[in-house]
Amino acid sequence: MTTPFEELDWRSLSQEALDSGLNNSAAVAGSGEMVDGWGKLSAEMRARHGAHLNLAYGPRARNRIDFLKAAPNAPTLLFIHGGYWQMRAKEFFTMFAAGPMAHGINVAxxxxxxxxxxxxxxIVAEIHAGIxxxxxxxxxxxxxxxRLVASGWSAGGHLTSMAMQNKHIKGGVAISGIYDLEPIRHSYLNVKLGLDEAMSRRNSPMLLTHGAKPMALTVGGAELxxxxQQTADFAAYRAYHALPVIYEEIPGANHFTIMDQMASPAGRITTMIREIIERV
Known part of the structure; x- marks a missing residue:
């Protein structure tokens, strides 16, 4: 029987168990092919909305923003891609703008x-510069x-939470995010990240003071x-500190299929985005 996540303590896990407990790609069969499919559909959408692509916000090659306009004088959703801060690119995620854009929400x-x-x-500093x-x-x-709100998936969920400190961001929807970096620091993921304890603490949303901007936090019920646990704990943290929060597990969704709920105009994540925008 699987241990309920409420009873998990990552510190008690073996190195192998901790590493596998954070490895979404290995946990979801066919995830690589799924992401390749995202890329193909996203290329098609970029071709249809090519007027404002790769707007430079900084000197590095990836310091670029794609702006997809849905309607005049509309609110804007800033979407931050995932990949554990060391993989993937914005170009694989354009397809997920379809859900919000169907409701007249611009997507960057x-x-x-x-x-x-x-x-x-x-990376956090780049996100703030881009905003x-x-x-x-x-x-x-x-x-x-x-009316500018942020959303992001996986590592982008973490960066969405960090973006809430920016004065221009009025609310956020974080999807399957990381909010305490200490498990990451002790896992295989830290080979490239190089976190030390001080940097981990400075960039863990669970350890930071947050303003009263509304947030929705969601995760798949079939995720690792x-x-x-990361999402539930961060939701509990916000509730304890009387910060506005919506928390929802999406039944049956894994770390990748959860994004179907943003691609669809009727998807639950699209609805969360609309609800947050209505509050700002």
Missing amino acids: LIGYTLAPEVTLEQ DHLAGRLAELGADAS PLLR
Whole structure:
């Protein structure tokens, strides 16, 4: 019988168990092919919305934002891709703009430099720089500059939570994120990330003071227990501190299929995004 995630303590796990407990790609058969499929559908969507691609916000090659316009004077969702801060790119995730755009929400997808070329702390700084740049350009892009919210999947869920500290971000929807970096620091993932304890603590949303911006936190019911625990614990942290939070497990969804709920205009994550935007 599988141990309930509420009873898990990553510190008690063997190195092998901790590593496998964080390895989403190995846990979901066919995940590589699934992500390749995302890339193909995303290329098709980029071809249909090519007017504002690769807007530069910084000097590095990945310091680029794709802006997909849904409607004039509309709110904007900034989407932050995942890949444990060391894999993938924004170009694989354009297809997920379809759900929000169907409801008149602009979508901006941000790229960032991957580890080990930069530290996780530098990645966080790039996200903030990108937000500042985008916020300064929303009016010229024909968007409502006062309504900018963030969302992200996996490592992007972590970066979404860190982005909540930016004055331009009014709310967030974090999907299957990491909110305590200490398990990451002790796992195979730290070979490229190079976290030390101080950097881990400075960049763990569970250990930071947060303002009262609304957040929705979601995770798949079929995800790895350590990932489900991360989301549940962060939701409990926000509730304890009387911070606005929606917490929901999506039944049957794994770490990859959960994104179907954003690709669809009727998907649960699309609805969460709409609910957060209505509150800002």
